[in-house]
Amino acid sequence: xxxxxxxxxxxxxxxxxxxxxxxxxxxxxxxxxxxxxxxxxxxxxxxxxxxxxxxxxxxxxxxxxxxxxxxxxxxxxxxxxxxxxxxxxxxxxxxxxxxxxxxxxxxxxxxxxxxxxxxxxxxxxxxxxxxxxxxxxxxxxxxxxxxxxxxxxxxxxxxxxxxxxxxxxxxxxxxxxxxxxxxxxxxxxxxxxxxxxxxxxxxxxxxxxxxxxxxxxxxxxxxxxxxxxxxxxxxxxxxxxxxxxxxxxxxxxxxxxxx
Amino acid sequence: xxxxxxxxxxxxxxxxxxxxxxxxxxxxxxxxxxxxxxxxxxxxxxxxxxxxxxxxxxxxxxxxxxxxxxxxxxxxxxxxxxxxxxxxxxxxxxxxxxxxx
Numbered sequence: 620x621x622x623x624x625x626x627x628x629x630x631x632x633x634x635x636x637x638x639x640x641x642x643x644x645x646x647x648x649x650x651x652x653x654x655x656x657x658x659x660x661x662x663x664x665x666x667x668x669x670x671x672x673x674x675x676x677x678x679x680x681x682x683x684x685x686x687x688x689x690x691x692x693x694x695x696x697x698x699x700x701x702x703x704x705x706x707x708x709x710x711x712x713x714x715x716x717x718x719x720x721x722x723x724x725x726x727x728x729x730x731x732x733x734x735x736x737x738x739x740x741x742x743x744x745x746x747x748x749x750x751x752x753x754x755x756x757x758x759x760x761x762x763x764x765x766x767x768x769x770x771x772x773x774x775x776x777x778x779x780x781x782x783x784x785x786x787x788x789x790x791x792x793x794x795x796x797x798x799x800x801x802x803x804x805x806x807x808x809x810x811x812x813x814x815x816x817x818x819x820x821x822x823x824x825x826x827x828x829x830x831x832x833x834x835x836x837x838x839x840x841x842x843x844x845x846x847x848x849x850x851x852x853x854x855x856x857x858x859x860x861x862x863x864x865x866x867x868x869x870x871x872x873x874x875x876x877x878x
Numbered sequence: 879x880x881x882x883x884x885x886x887x888x889x890x891x892x893x894x895x896x897x898x899x900x901x902x903x904x905x906x907x908x909x910x911x912x913x914x915x916x917x918x919x920x921x922x923x924x925x926x927x928x929x930x931x932x933x934x935x936x937x938x939x940x941x942x943x944x945x946x947x948x949x950x951x952x953x954x955x956x957x958x959x960x961x962x963x964x965x966x967x968x969x970x971x972x973x974x975x976x977x978x979x
Contacts, residue, residue, distance in 0.1 A: 648962070651962065652960075652961045652962035652965070655962060655965060655966070656961070656965055659965075659969075668883070669883060673883055673884075673887060676887060677887050677890065677891070680887070680890075680891035680894075680895075681890060681891055681894045682894075683894050685925065685926055685929060686890070686894050687890075688929065689929065690886070690890040693886070694883060694886045697880065697881055698881075700881065700885065700886070700889055703886055703889050703890055703893075704889050704890075704892075704893045707889070707890045707893040707894055707897075708893050708896075708897060709921075709925060710925055710929070711893070711894050711897045711898075712897065712918065712921045712922070712925070713918070713921055713922035713925075714894075714897050714898045715897050715898075715900075715901055715918060716918040716919065716921075716922075717898075718897070718898050718899070718900075718901035718902045719901040719918075721902065722901055722902045731903075734899070734902040734903050735899060735902075735903070737902060738895065738898040738899030738902045738903070739895065739898070739899075740898075741898045741902075744961070788939065789939075789973065789976055789977075790973070792938045792939040792940075792943075792972060792973075792976060793938065793943075793969045793970070793972040793973035793976065794969055795937040795938055795972075796934055796937050796938055796944060796947040796951075796968040796969060796972050797965040797966075797968060797969050798937075798965075799930050799933070799934040799937060799947070799948070799951065799968060800947070800951045800964045800965035800966070800967065800968035800969070801961050801964065801965050802926045802929065802930045803930065803948075803951040803952055803955045803964055803968075804951075804955045804959065804960060804961045804963075804964035804965070805922070805926060805961070806922070806923050806926045806927060806930075806955075807951075807952055807955035807956050808955060808956070808958065809923070810923065811956055815920075816920075816923050819920055819923045819924050819927065820923055820927040821927075822927075823923070823924050823925075823926075823927025823928045823930075823931075824927055824928075824930070824931040826928070827927070827928040827929075827931055827932065828931060828932045831932055841929075841933070844928070845925060845928050845929055848924065848928045849921060849924045849925040849928060852920070852924040852928075853917050853920040853921045853924045854917060856916070856920040856924075857913050857914075857916035857917040857919075857920055858913070860916070861912050861913065861916040862912075862915060862916045862919050
């Protein structure tokens with residue numbers, strides 16, 4: 620990533636077009652990855668009974684891999700309306716943390732309305748790009764990164780719903796695991812560096828597997844089990860292994876899992 | 879009675895937006911509560927792990943191929959492959975294995 624040479628001490632001290640273009644460029648590899656993964660999400664959406672436009676819309680409005688996967692699974696299971704809200708909140712809870720961190724990185728003079736637009740698309744990857752900016756995060760940079768990535772994500776989902784019908788079953792079957800590959804790429808590298816995270820990932824796999832076999836829990840929806848286990852595992856970890864106060868490494872850990 | 883997919887989409891999108899925009903607009907100071915900060919820090923790992931397994935086994939046609947995708951995905955992510963390469967490796971392993979299964 621290039622260092623911005625502009626004066627960042629005043630709010631208007633940078634070239635807005637150059638900053639936007641820089642964001643656009645940094646977004647290209649992310650957008651390509653999004654397109655491929657969203658394709659697999661589109662196949663999931665099609666299997667849950669969503670139409671092409673519904674798939675497109677869900678990705679356009681949510682921009683969240685895990686949250687959408689959890690939500691689409693909930694739709695397939697025709698859960699109660701309140702449950703899909705809870706499931707989405709939990710699956711997306713990490714964005715709460717990222718938004719908290721990101722909110723510290725805006726220029727004090729930045730007009731307030733930008734926060735409503737930036738808040739539309741805080742994803743693991745865009746958060747990672749933004750937080751890596753030297754000094755303040757310019758809204759124009761963030762909008763640059765949003766442009767192609769939202770396009771890739773939503774049209775990828777559209778493509779998955781449409782082509783899922785046309786593609787041979789063998790191809791569909793193999794594309795269906797792309798989303799899980801992305802999840803693994805997010806959680807495994809930090810787990811390699813941090814034993815507690817590795818423990819959480821391992822226990823997450825194990826407990827989820829066990830719960831899918833247990834008599835009562837297996838009749839729950841997948842989303843409810845995810846909520847229950849997430850809250851349980853994270854609470855236990857937070858209780859026994861609290862992260863140190865004002866630890867600058869914490870943000871670094873967020874960055875590293877944000878690719 | 880069937881619940882409406884449109885209402886589901888609306889509720890999901892509202893919840894997702896709220897999670898992102900509320901901290902940006904309301905919480906302009908860092909969260910101080912240690913337990914809550916730690917909890918939020920651990921949540922993504924727990925939730926993604928729980929969602930990945932055993933669901934990945936049922937995602938592909940053959941559970942064996944799904945399991946292989948899981949193992950190869952973990953190994954490649956462990957050795958530093960990025961989002962796109964790991965996803966690609968998972969897909970390729972299912973595709974190749976299902977040729978024989």
